[in-house]
Amino acid sequence: DIVMTQSPDSLAVSLGERATINCKSSQTVLFSSNNKNYLAWYQQKPGQPPKLLIYWASTRESGVPDRFSGSGSGTDFTLTISSLQAEDVAVYYCQQSYTTPSITFGQGTRLEIK
């Protein structure tokens, strides 16, 4: 199985500041035949299920604010929130779908307001 490791485990950022969460896969999730990275990001607020934010490493899901962006390729990926809002307090997870159906998630990164 591909192991997904996120860093940091928790993060505190001031309102309006940039938040950056990293995700590293134990092997590449870049499919050479279509040049797509099989990597998604989810947001989970307290008491709620996860919500899909980004897929293909950098494509925002419909309705997701443009302050959320994804980048990276191969084994190293980043989720960036350009200007943190209070409603962004959540746990964020990365997920690889390179080895479908055996997909795996990162351990999560808790984002709080400083």
Added chain:
Amino acid sequence: EVQLVESGGGLVQPGGSLRLSCVASGFTFGSYWMSWVRQAPGGRLEWVASLNQDGTEKYYVDSVKGRFTISRDNAQNSLYLQMNSLRAEDTAVYYCAKHRYDFLTRYYEYYFDFWGQGTRVPVSS
């Protein structure tokens, strides 16, 4: 509006059985791949099982193979997870999740664009 509503969770003893249900609305249920994903008390998400549109393709994480069975009833817009020989390590919130459909590639991706609220399954004596 897409809705997924799970039920059937509850306290069960090790070795026991439970059947989870998920009722879908707001989309053409029978046209979509569906999955179960669980979240252990520590927070880690784990894919459990997936099922294609007509129920002929089923996939399971190794730790539940031979114990769990995923199924669906498209006429009832329902997804199920039969869980037998439950273990303490199966303790989790179980979510049903809809696979995202890519209209460009006409492919069902293993990204989950809608999730239910989850049903809690504690396994303990």
